[in-house]
Amino acid sequence: xxxxxxxxxxxIKTRGQQVxxxxxxxxxxxxxxxxxxxxxxxxxxxxxxxxETQRNKGNFxxxxxxxxxxxxxxxxxxxxxxxxxxxxxxCASSLGDRGYEQYFGPGTRLTVT
Amino acid sequence: KQEVTQIPAALSVPExxxxxxxxxxxxxxxxxxxxxxQDPGKGLTSLLLIQSSQRxxxxxxxxxxLDKSSGRSTLYIAASQPGDSATYLxxxxxxxxxxxxxxxxxxxxx
Numbered sequence: 001x002x003x004x005x006x007x008x009x010x011x012i013k014t015r016g017q018q019v020x021x022x023x024x025x026x027x028x029x030x031x032x033x034x035x036x037x038x039x040x041x042x043x044x045x046x047x048x049x050x051x052e053t054q055r056n057k058g059n060f061x062x063x064x065x066x067x068x069x070x071x072x073x074x075x076x077x078x079x080x081x082x083x084x085x086x087x088x089x090x091c092a093s094s095l096g097d098r099g100y101e102q103y104f105g106p107g108t109r110l111t112v113t
Numbered sequence: 114k115q116e117v118t119q120i121p122a123a124l125s126v127p128e129x130x131x132x133x134x135x136x137x138x139x140x141x142x143x144x145x146x147x148x149x150x151q152d153p154g155k156g157l158t159s160l161l162l163i164q165s166s167q168r169x170x171x172x173x174x175x176x177x178x179l180d181k182s183s184g185r186s187t188l189y190i191a192a193s194q195p196g197d198s199a200t201y202l203x204x205x206x207x208x209x210x211x212x213x214x215x216x217x218x219x220x221x222x223x
Contacts, residue, residue, distance in 0.1 A: 045210040090157065
């Protein structure tokens with residue numbers, strides 16, 4: 001079974017631009033979560049989608065948004081990029097119910113200049 | 114607010130040594146605890162998942178324990194190898210979000 005895939009793997013953007021990252025979960029997984037990893041803050045939860053609905057949200061500004069499609073694939077969007085948004089963005093999928101193991105993708109490395 | 118702490122932040126050991134990584138959390142109301150491994154610049158690889166009703170899980174040379182009442186977990190690595198060098202992260206689940214510690218960076222020298 002294929003693992004979680006994320007595209008693109010690397011991205012360089014300029015301040016003020018917007019960016020869209022994509023995540024394809026493991027087949028059969030209905031929950032997709034997004035995390036931001038930075039050297040200073042570590043791994044922080046952004047949001048989680050289940051059956052096309054945002055089920056949980058972390059403490060990030062409204063510039064960070066996401067969506068999930070009917071095939072469980074998910075995208076996250078960051079508008080008006082800031083230098084501090086430079087990070088590794090990780091996507092995780094699980095079967096969906098609380099307590100299930102989460103499987104992570106390789107991440108998208110976003111650099112904002 | 115749930116907080117997860119990992120001690121030590123870094124650890125260097127010679128090959129063959131047995132070692133223990135520690136993880137503590139402040140709120141015992143968790144669904145499960147996961148241990149992950151992360152190689153530099155890469156994603157997370159799940160090592161072990163312990164449900165809140167379990168006390169330990171084993172996989173090969175790895176053994177993880179969970180004491181929910183005291184808010185502690187340990188990851189025991191037997192007979193360490195240079196290939197074990199990586200950052201080890203623990204995370205607790207109190208719903209659909211994982212709360213992570215900052216990790217322990219392990220270096221195993223040959």
